Amino acid sequence: MAGKLLRLLRELAVWLLIGAAVSLAVDYFRQPALPQNFASSTLHTLDGQPVDLIAMSEERPLLVYVWATWCGVCRYTTPSVAALAADGGNVMSVALRSGDNATLERWLAKKAMALPTVNDPSGSLTRQWDVQVTPTLVVISRGEVKSITTGWTSGWGMRLRLWLAE
Structure with missing residues (x-):
């Protein structure tokens, strides 16, 4: 019995390592090649407030979350980001091709999410x-x-x- 349990744990560990390696490899190949001046981009939130990513990241690390209202995976990730922001986390979100400002504001209100959000309706910023x-x-x-x-x-x-x- 102990031998079977040990073998099962060993197989589980191997599968977890394989899964982690595949996940890291996929993440590496899908990550964007951000421009050198990424953090100095001039942005404005839905309510017109200017956003300075460099200044926002001086005191503590900043999470920039690029998402979309039509994204299936974002349905599961966005609530975690909103919870992080609600807990005082340093978060800035960028909504990709999710409609005009009024549409996006209604969507955020409907989902009861208070995220500082930059709208990228045409996708030009994310391009x-x-x-x-x-x-x-x-x-x-x-x-x-x-x-x-x-x-x-x-x-x-x-x-x-x-x-x-940090």
């Missing part, structure tokens, strides 16, 4: 940043990109990335 996958999460610390992740990420994964960027 400039070379973002090709939603969701994409970028962690910036002191104006420098520390990590880029694409696809689903758990709330704990986001918090861990922000903590590691």
